[in-house]
Amino acid sequence: MDRRTIEPRPGWQQTVEEQGLIYPLTRYPDGSLRPYWDESAYYAFSLPEVEALEEVVEELHRMCLAAAEHIVAYDRFADLGVTDPRLAGRIAESWRRRAELPSLYGRFDLRYDGTGPAKLLEYNADTPTSLVEAASPQWFWMEERFPGADQWNSLHERLVDGWKRQAALLPPGPVHFAHSAADELGEDLMTVAYLRETAEQAGLETEAISMEHIGWDRLSGRFVDNRLRFIRSCFKLYPWEWLTTDTFAPHVLDTLDNGGGTGTTCWIEPAWKMLLSNKALLAVLWELFPGHPNLLPAYLDGPRELAETTGYVAKPLLGREGAGVTVHEPGAGPGAASGVERAADPVVRDEACCYQELAPLPDFDGNRVVLGAWVVEDEAAGLGIRESSGLVTDEYARFLPHVIR
Numbered sequence: 001m002d003r004r005t006i007e008p009r010p011g012w013q014q015t016v017e018e019q020g021l022i023y024p025l026t027r028y029p030d031g032s033l034r035p036y037w038d039e040s041a042y043y044a045f046s047l048p049e050v051e052a053l054e055e056v057v058e059e060l061h062r063m064c065l066a067a068a069e070h071i072v073a074y075d076r077f078a079d080l081g082v083t084d085p086r087l088a089g090r091i092a093e094s095w096r097r098r099a100e101l102p103s104l105y106g107r108f109d110l111r112y113d114g115t116g117p118a119k120l121l122e123y124n125a126d127t128p129t130s131l132v133e134a135a136s137p138q139w140f141w142m143e144e145r146f147p148g149a150d151q152w153n154s155l156h157e158r159l160v161d162g163w164k165r166q167a168a169l170l171p172p173g174p175v176h177f178a179h180s181a182a183d184e185l186g187e188d189l190m191t192v193a194y195l196r197e198t199a200e201q202a203g204l205e206t207e208a209i210s211m212e213h214i215g216w217d218r219l220s221g222r223f224v225d226n227r228l229r230f231i232r233s234c235f236k237l238y239p240w241e242w243l244t245t246d247t248f249a250p251h252v253l254d255t256l257d258n259g260g261g262t263g264t265t266c267w268i269e270p271a272w273k274m275l276l277s278n279k280a281l282l283a284v285l286w287e288l289f290p291g292h293p294n295l296l297p298a299y300l301d302g303p304r305e306l307a308e309t310t311g312y313v314a315k316p317l318l319g320r321e322g323a324g325v326t327v328h329e330p331g332a333g334p335g336a337a338s339g340v341e342r343a344a345d346p347v348v349r350d351e352a353c354c355y356q357e358l359a360p361l362p363d364f365d366g367n368r369v370v371l372g373a374w375v376v377e378d379e380a381a382g383l384g385i386r387e388s389s390g391l392v393t394d395e396y397a398r399f400l401p402h403v404i405r
Contacts, residue, residue: 313355
């Protein structure tokens with residue numbers, strides 16, 4: 001794995017926008033616009049590296065499913081912050097009936113520098129984004145810049161095949177594809193539009209809708225679209241923790257289709273994905289697989305020995321784009337040179353957090369990189385790479401393409 005600089009293509013912005021990446025720039029706090037899609041550099045991997053990473057991703061996925069089984073079997077929902085018995089019961093039922101429910105994709109965020117084992121940072125299993133750029137523009141970039149090269153990228157084909165295989169699990173009628181109208185950048189809109197396209201290529205009937213336009217028909221006790229048609233199945237790029245706390249949350253739980261004809265609305269991703277999209281999963285994994293080479297030590301009750309040894313990162317159980325993440329280096333004394341906190345004593349936050357060993361992202365010429373490894377159904381399917389200037393990959397991260405040498 002190495003980072004290589006390259007001259008961007010003339011007219012690159014228009015090119016990637018035409019390929020579905022309508023958010024190629026990021027606005028910074030000073031008002032400036034800088035590339036989100038950054039093709040001034042790329043990462044190169046060897047084929048053995050990619051094959052090894054594929055094995056790691058699929059093993060991590062199996063371990064995460066084992067952790068989900070443990071959470072349900074031992075009723076550890078409180079560790080996830082799920083204190084409503086009704087919601088916990090619905091999640092558990094969804095897990096037990098998972099073979100009857102469509103479930104498509106997820107994204108592992110990994111720390112990897114090309115030398116040691118890849119380390120799991122988190123699993124985005126409910127509403128992962130950066131899919132459009134990983135599946136499409138970076139593939140076309142490679143074909144244009146490196147004809148005949150290869151890429152860890154079978155996302156499109158696997159998504160289409162996944163819909164085909166799971167079509168039998170869907171109730172009759174169109175699959176609605178929903179995103180929030182509050183999305184200002186267009187990332188959620190285009191992610192949903194792209195997934196809808198893969199479903200249509202699989203032969204499914206689809207319909208687009210915003211979450212805000214989903215209505216509730218009191219007479220029938222069903223969710224309806226803006227043409228008053230029943231919503232029997234819905235892919236939603238809308239986190240479950242919002243769906244189960246919004247105004248319509250009681251209706252969601254009342255009509256949740258967990259397979260076996262037990263409800264009226266089949267949501268994709270299914271409710272059991274709440275077991276995997278929660279940062280508490282990281283601590284459960286470390287508990288079940290202590291010392292595993294692809295895991296970082298993680299705890300729910302505080303940083304324990306990490307405060308004095310490696311340092312730690314405190315992550316809210318439900319957070320995205322690095323929101324609320326704090327970095328704590330080991331040792332005493334305020335004012336770390338890196339701008340992160342140093343503390344001799346463990347700092348336990350008021351909100352529920354996962355405390356994970358500090359494993360600074362690899363630094364390539366001042367760029368800190370994280371690998372986003374995609375899973376479609378149960379198989380590794382592709383790679384997206386983001387870079388940031390700081391230790392936390394946040395909303396100012398950049399997306400860079402890659403090739404296999």
